[in-house]
Amino acid sequence: MKTKISAFQLFSAIVMLPYATAALFFITPEAKQDAWISMLIYVLPGIILQLIYVELWKKYPKDTIVTYMPKIFGKIIGYTLSVLYIIYFTYIAARVTRDMVEIILIAVMPRMSIYIIGIVFMSTVIYGTYTGVENLSRVCCVFLILFVFIFVMKWIILFSIPDAIKFYNLKPVLEKGIFSVIKEGWPLITFPFGESIVLTMLYPSVTQSSRVRKSAVLATIFLGVLLTCNTIMFISVLGLNFASTSLFPLLQTYRIMKIGEVFSRFGVFFILFIIMGGFIKVSFFIYGSMLGISQLIKLNDTKYLALPLGIVVFITSLLIAPNYPNHIYMGQVLIKYTHLPLAIIIPVIALIVCYLKAYITFKKRE
Amino acid sequence: MKKFILIFILVMISIFTTSCKGTKEELDKLGVAVAIGYDITSEGKYILTAQILNPQKDSSGGMMGKKAGSQKTATGVVVYDAIGDSISACKGQLTTKLGEELNYGHINFIVVGRKLAESGIDMVLDAALRGYKMRPDVLLFVTKGNAFDIIRATSVHEKVPANEVDSILRLQSSFGFTKNVSILDFANSLSSKTESPVTGVINLSKNNNSDETYEVGGTAIFKKDKLIGFMDMNETRGMQWINGKVQLGYITTSSLDEGKVTFEIIRSSSKIKPSIKNNSFTIMINVKEESIIGEMTGKLDPMKAPEIMDKLEIRQNDAITNEIKLAINVVQKKLGADIFGFGEMIHKDYPKEWTYIEGQWKDIFPNLNIEIKVNSRLKRPGYISKPMD
Numbered sequence: 001m002k003t004k005i006s007a008f009q010l011f012s013a014i015v016m017l018p019y020a021t022a023a024l025f026f027i028t029p030e031a032k033q034d035a036w037i038s039m040l041i042y043v044l045p046g047i048i049l050q051l052i053y054v055e056l057w058k059k060y061p062k063d064t065i066v067t068y069m070p071k072i073f074g075k076i077i078g079y080t081l082s083v084l085y086i087i088y089f090t091y092i093a094a095r096v097t098r099d100m101v102e103i104i105l106i107a108v109m110p111r112m113s114i115y116i117i118g119i120v121f122m123s124t125v126i127y128g129t130y131t132g133v134e135n136l137s138r139v140c141c142v143f144l145i146l147f148v149f150i151f152v153m154k155w156i157i158l159f160s161i162p163d164a165i166k167f168y169n170l171k172p173v174l175e176k177g178i179f180s181v182i183k184e185g186w187p188l189i190t191f192p193f194g195e196s197i198v199l200t201m202l203y204p205s206v207t208q209s210s211r212v213r214k215s216a217v218l219a220t221i222f223l224g225v226l227l228t229c230n231t232i233m234f235i236s237v238l239g240l241n242f243a244s245t246s247l248f249p250l251l252q253t254y255r256i257m258k259i260g261e262v263f264s265r266f267g268v269f270f271i272l273f274i275i276m277g278g279f280i281k282v283s284f285f286i287y288g289s290m291l292g293i294s295q296l297i298k299l300n301d302t303k304y305l306a307l308p309l310g311i312v313v314f315i316t317s318l319l320i321a322p323n324y325p326n327h328i329y330m331g332q333v334l335i336k337y338t339h340l341p342l343a344i345i346i347p348v349i350a351l352i353v354c355y356l357k358a359y360i361t362f363k364k365r366e
Numbered sequence: 367m368k369k370f371i372l373i374f375i376l377v378m379i380s381i382f383t384t385s386c387k388g389t390k391e392e393l394d395k396l397g398v399a400v401a402i403g404y405d406i407t408s409e410g411k412y413i414l415t416a417q418i419l420n421p422q423k424d425s426s427g428g429m430m431g432k433k434a435g436s437q438k439t440a441t442g443v444v445v446y447d448a449i450g451d452s453i454s455a456c457k458g459q460l461t462t463k464l465g466e467e468l469n470y471g472h473i474n475f476i477v478v479g480r481k482l483a484e485s486g487i488d489m490v491l492d493a494a495l496r497g498y499k500m501r502p503d504v505l506l507f508v509t510k511g512n513a514f515d516i517i518r519a520t521s522v523h524e525k526v527p528a529n530e531v532d533s534i535l536r537l538q539s540s541f542g543f544t545k546n547v548s549i550l551d552f553a554n555s556l557s558s559k560t561e562s563p564v565t566g567v568i569n570l571s572k573n574n575n576s577d578e579t580y581e582v583g584g585t586a587i588f589k590k591d592k593l594i595g596f597m598d599m600n601e602t603r604g605m606q607w608i609n610g611k612v613q614l615g616y617i618t619t620s621s622l623d624e625g626k627v628t629f630e631i632i633r634s635s636s637k638i639k640p641s642i643k644n645n646s647f648t649i650m651i652n653v654k655e656e657s658i659i660g661e662m663t664g665k666l667d668p669m670k671a672p673e674i675m676d677k678l679e680i681r682q683n684d685a686i687t688n689e690i691k692l693a694i695n696v697v698q699k700k701l702g703a704d705i706f707g708f709g710e711m712i713h714k715d716y717p718k719e720w721t722y723i724e725g726q727w728k729d730i731f732p733n734l735n736i737e738i739k740v741n742s743r744l745k746r747p748g749y750i751s752k753p754m755d
Contacts, residue, residue: 120379171714241557242550255501256550 005202007211009137012144013199014050014219015226017284018192019147020277021096023230024103024251027191029244030184033170036231037178038185043224046193050216052347053196057203057212059354064201065347066292072350072357079296081346086292088342089198090309093285094316095331097121100278101317102324107251108271118314121279126310128283129290130303133205136283143280150273151226157257157266158237164256165236187335192227193220194343198288247324250274286313397466400443400528403513404490405479407449412482412489414456415447415514416468417528442525445518453493470499474532476506476549477568479513483586483593491556491591494549502550505535507568508586508593519570519578527580531568534582538566540613542606543583543599556591560709560727562701563588564605567596587703595701597693604693607653607686608706610636616660619685622677625664625753629657629682629744640712642719648735649708653686655742662753669751675744683740690738702732 031038053065060068066085070078101117109117128136158164174181196219206212233253234243243249251274254267290305299305321327398419405413420442446464450456457468476494478487494500509516521527539546544566555563567584585597585605597605606612612634621627634655641648659668659678668674697705709727713720723730 123379168714172717175717238550239554239557242554252502256503 003133003205004207005134005137005205007206007208007215009141010199010202010206010212011215011219011222012141013137013202013284014196014216015223016140016144016147016277017199017281018195019223019226020274020281021099022192022227023277024099024248024274026231026234026243026246026249027227028185028188031181032175032244033172033235033240034174034176034181035185035235036170036228037174038181039188039228039231040224041182042185042188042193043221045189046220046224047217049189049193049344049347050196050220051213052351053200054203054213054216056347056351056354057200061209062204064204064291064295065197066201067295069350072353082292082296085342086289086296088338089285089288089292090313090316091320091338092195092198093282093289093313094320095327096278096281096285097125097313097317098320098327100275100282102327103248103251103271103274106247106324108268114318118317121275121282122310122314125279125282125286125313126306128279129286129310130306132303133202133287133291136280136287137202140280140284143276147273147277148226150270151229154233154253154257155229158233158253161257165233166239167236169236169239170232187332190335190339190343192223194339196220197343197347198285201288201291282313286310396469397460397464398469398472400472400526401475401477401517401531402470402473403477403479403509403517404453404482404487405513406482406485410485411449411451412453412456413447413449413479413514414453414460415445415517416460416464417443417445417517417526418464418466418468419472419526420444443527447514453489470497471501473500473504474528475535475568476504477513477516478506478508478565480508480510480593482513483508483588486591487588488591491549491553495553500549503548505546506549506552506565507582508565509568509570510596511569515570516568516580519580521580531580531582534580535566537614538582539611541615542603542612544568544602545585545606545609545611555707556588558707558710560704560724560731561707562703562705563591564705585705587697587701587705589703594703595696597696600689601693601696604689604691605697605705607634607690608636608638608651608693610634610653612655617657617682617685617689619681621662621664622666622674622681623664625662625666627662627664627678627681628660629678629685629742630660632656632658632745638706638708638711640708640715642716643735646735647712647716647719647723647730648737649711650737651690651739653690653738653740653742655682655686655740656745657682657742658745659747662747664753667752668747675747679742679744682742682744686740686742687738690740694736694738698732698734698736702728704731708734 026035028035028038056065056068057063060071063071066082069081069085072078073081097118100121101114104117105112105114128139196216203212206215230250234249237253237256238246238249242252246252251267251271254270257266286306286309287302290302290309293299293305293309294302321330397416399416400419401417403415405415407413446460448456448459448463450459460468476490478490482490494504495502519527521530524530535544535546538544545564547563547565552563552565555561565586565588566582567586569581569583570578571581572578583599583602585602586593587595587597603612603615612631615631616628617631618626618628634653636654637652639650639652641650666674668678697703704727709720709724709731713724
């Protein structure tokens with residue numbers, strides 16, 4: 001790999017990618033007021049997942065997930081899986097693009113043409129991926145610091161409004177017991193924590209290879225903490241029922257914030273940051289597909305795939321759902337059939353196959 | 367050359383996408399509403415009354431002096447109304463009179479007429495929450511008459527009458543004679559199975575010299591989304607004692623000898639805790655309050671005999687307890703509505719027991735045992751000690 005990114009850039013990418021879309025929604029409303037507990041608990045499976053990805057990478061240090069699948073499973077199954085992963089990354093890029101466009105349509109300008117918003121958004125993404133992953137990672141670093149700063153500001157502003165945060169909304173704690181919380185929260189392992197599988201494409205590019213594991217694990221913990229605080233904020237500010245039924249609890253929370261009498265329209269301003277997060281996420285996923293395709297067909301330069309892939313993602317984002325509820329429903333259904341196998345089951349099987357192979361060769365040598 | 371083209375494209379995109387179709391928002395093309403009222407006709411149609419800012423009237427249209435007999439000051443707002451089958455139909459019908467689209471971004475409160483409140487405000491609430499322009503912290507009010515009277519009323523102080531209502535509301539949130547409920551709070555209470563939502567009440571009061579002024583005081587109590595009753599000012603203050611929201615105001619009781627004494631409230635707070643006593647639930651309300659003497663008649667001299675302050679404190683405790691009991695009486699016995707969310711509090715602290723009694727809360731609440739404990743402190747007598755007489 002000619003590209004070089006640092007361990008901190010990997011860290012910021014692993015934090016930013018899931019956070020960009022997970023922060024917008026109230027994930028697992030079935031856990032009700034214990035949703036934050038289930039988020040916190042599921043950090044552990046998230047860490048285990050990252051460890052699995054890092055272990056797989058360690059067996060094939062110079063390969064990305066697209067290239068070591070054929071090595072583990074053999075040519076036919078392996079290449080099929082690689083193609084599946086590339087399609088998966090492209091599909092998620094299209095979903096996130098659709099999400100961003102829908103946010104603007106629902107919250108800011110309902111009458112705007114969906115094509116114009118999509119084209120403007122995709123043009124920036126295409127240009128970003130054209131410049132390469134090193135640029136993207138640097139931008140991601142800066143965004144991470146900005147997002148953490150805004151995160152702290154959110155809490156400070158909310159504390160300054162009297163009666164905005166009602167921590168008693170979090171009670172009764174563990175009403176249905178801890179097992180129910182764990183059971184209801186299982187999609188969490190796929191939606192925020194499983195999406196960083198695309199970053200396994202970046203592991204070979206990290207210059208300090210020894211720090212990959214530490215960065216990945218720390219990033220998952222940091223992400224979990226951020227999302228838990230987010231969930232606590234939604235439940236305590238908006239109340240459980242309103243948080244579960246509103247489409248973008250983050251936006252609703254922003255609309256409540258105000259400083260004094262003058263600064264009272266934070267919502268519109270912060271949509272900018274939501275779009276920025278979405279930009280990073282889409283860019284990285286498109287880069288993942290680009291890298292995968294160029295590795296499969298042995299292309300030397302990945303830059304030129306940006307434009308065709310960008311157009312494909314844009315068109316797909318328009319086609320995937322006729323209306324917004326359908327889009328969300330597809331997301332929930334797809335968790336079972338695509339996220340779960342691709343992000344979790346197949347890497348686990350791959351790791352087991354790896355160990356088996358090593359064991360068999362060890363036995364043969366004896 | 368490539369850079370030039372790129373910059374040119376960027377500039378073109380930024381110019382053309384900032385005000386695309388459907389999003390044009392020039393200031394004088396906006397119908398900025400500052401207050402909105404909803405009513406219902408006898409046939410079940412909705413009436414929407416909107417107080418729209420009039421940006422051209424920026425000359426000194428405010429204080430023109432009273433003309434004999436009538437009260438007509440030029441205001442900075444114009445009032446429009448419209449009738450339709452639904453809230454949105456009203457908005458559409460409004461465009462036949464108003465050449466601009468309604469902009470809700472600066473509304474601070476919504477007024478609902480009594481008839482509409484009695485028949486159910488679910489559509490009003492949904493239109494307010496679902497729309498992307500109305501902020502969730504817009505305050506909701508019920509009026510005993512028609513909302514369009516409130517919206518049409520002109521005010522003496524301000525060019526924009528809604529601002530006068532705003533200042534009253536802000537003050538009242540500390541005085542405790544009304545409760546400022548936002549549509550978000552209302553929606554949260556509504557979605558609870560046992561809690562009864564409330565809103566504040568706003569009326570017009572006519573004095574003898576035909577000056578109409580706003581009067582904000584009292585509470586409207588709902589069951590689900592239908593109005594079932596009102597609480598007057600004193601009962602509302604009782605409710606606000608329980609909510610710990612009374613920070614300003616005066617309590618007047620009879621003094622220890624034959625005079626009267628008024629206490630000026632400095633601050634108060636409350637703690638509500640459910641507990642189980644004798645196999646049934648009890649709600650313990652603990653109110654702490656601090657005050658100073660506002661006015662006194664009689665012959666007492668607190669500086670000479672400090673135990674007078676203690677005895678006056680007891681009087682104050684009784685007065686506050688009476689106000690609280692007034693509120694609880696109305697809510698428990700007369701209306702049977704759990705406006706404080708006692709049910710939800712029991713749910714939060716005793717979730718297991720709550721699953722048994724949640725279904726029968728309607729029957730349990732009117733007989734619920736409520737213990738009130740008021741702890742008030744009287745700190746200072748003011749500038750003078752003994753009343754001059």
